[in-house]
Amino acid sequence: MVEARPAVLTVSALRFLVGVVLSMPVTGPADPLKVAQGTAAWVLSIFAIYLFNGVNDVAEDRVNGSTRPIAWGALDPRSASYVAAAAAALALGATLDLPAPMTGIIGANLVLGYLYSGPPAPLKESSCATVAVLVVSGLLSYLGGFTIASGGQAVAAPTGLLVFAALSVGWMTLVGVPAKDLSDCAGDAAAGRRTIVVTRGARAATWFMSVSASLLVVGVFAAVALLGAALLGVALAALAGAVAVIGAGRRVRSGWTERREQRRPYRAFMVTQHLVHITALISGI
Known part of the structure; x- marks a missing residue:
């Protein structure tokens, strides 16, 4: 949890929930259980992405004097990789009885996370690509909330x-x-x-x-x-x-x-x- 940055996980949940709440003037009240399930799926995907990022950012984090657990040796990178993969699978699994677009939203976010940090050519090496990843991932969080509120129906945001x-x-x-x-x-x-x-x-x-x-x-x-x-x-x-x-x-x-x-x-x-x-x-x- 420390490696994945609790502050980031919290604001990720808030983004998804804001997507739900600001959609309700058009969509009407959302099912609380679906909201909770969708939020869990989204936060699990962010958790997986940031944990995977920590595994791949060890060299830079050590140069910067970061206190992230992998960088200072308190967390084994291989173990972190396994947990990140399990969290990604759980995130996708949590979408199975949600509106169909949610599976695509979570899947797209996970792919972006891998492309950002993972081999062979991580997007994090380019400032423009980093900005593009943040833009798309940020929009996906609000789209996810809107999808839950609308039940996947085609209505105007x-x-x-x-x-x-x-x-x-x-x-x-x-x-x-x-x-x-x-x-x-x-x-x-x-x-x-x-x-x-x-x-x-x-x-x-x-x-x-x-x-x-x-x-x-x-x-x-x-x-x-x-x-x-x-x-x-x-x-x-x-x-x-x-x-x-x-x-x-x-x-x-x-x-x-x-x-x-x-x-x-x-x-x-x-x-x-x-x-x-x-x-x-x-x-x-």
């Missing part, structure tokens, strides 16, 4: 869900990726990855994520005002998160070089993800 999914995916890729890269620069460089931090430096990365966070907040407020999306609480939560990310980025630009300080923007990004999704759940319910 509500505006609120579309706007929220766009905000969330943008936050993951335009803010989360450079924020994470700040503290992983040494390992990424050693592995030959050409991230924005490796190629342009920390200053450029912090400016990029700060501007991106600001534009995303403006976009969600515009959607509330112009499209009538019932996401005012989400917009306010995103605004608070953007302020935190920008402030953390300024600390890095001021010359902080310790990994703990370089992690501040990523921690602010991650807390904001949780806050925005919890706000959406509360307002949607």
Whole structure:
């Protein structure tokens, strides 16, 4: 569980549940048992992916001084691989009596996870491919929730869900990726990855994520005002998160070089993800 990152598993469950809740203005109430089963299938797929990623990221994690269990020798990589494979099988098995598209959604997510970390040419080595994987996986999480809420029927997704999914995916890729890269620069460089931090430096990365966070907040407020999306609480939560990310980025630009300080923007990004999704759940319910 530690290797698969509990914070990531939690926000993955929240994404799926937000997909359910923001769909209900169109689909009506969802079956709670199906929601629980679908959420379990999705989280199991994410668990398998992150565990598999830990197995394949050992060299970089050690260079970065990561405290992930595989990197510091507390978890055997072979055992982790077996557990990841079992979790992937359970994730697919959990979809058998759910709406048919769920099997394809979970399967596609698992394939993406393998392609991202696994041989022969892991997509994680390319910044553009990393962003593409995050975009598709993020959209699949909301699509999964929508599929459960709609029972697999062909209905139009509500505006609120579309706007929220766009905000969330943008936050993951335009803010989360450079924020994470700040503290992983040494390992990424050693592995030959050409991230924005490796190629342009920390200053450029912090400016990029700060501007991106600001534009995303403006976009969600515009959607509330112009499209009538019932996401005012989400917009306010995103605004608070953007302020935190920008402030953390300024600390890095001021010359902080310790990994703990370089992690501040990523921690602010991650807390904001949780806050925005919890706000959406509360307002949607």
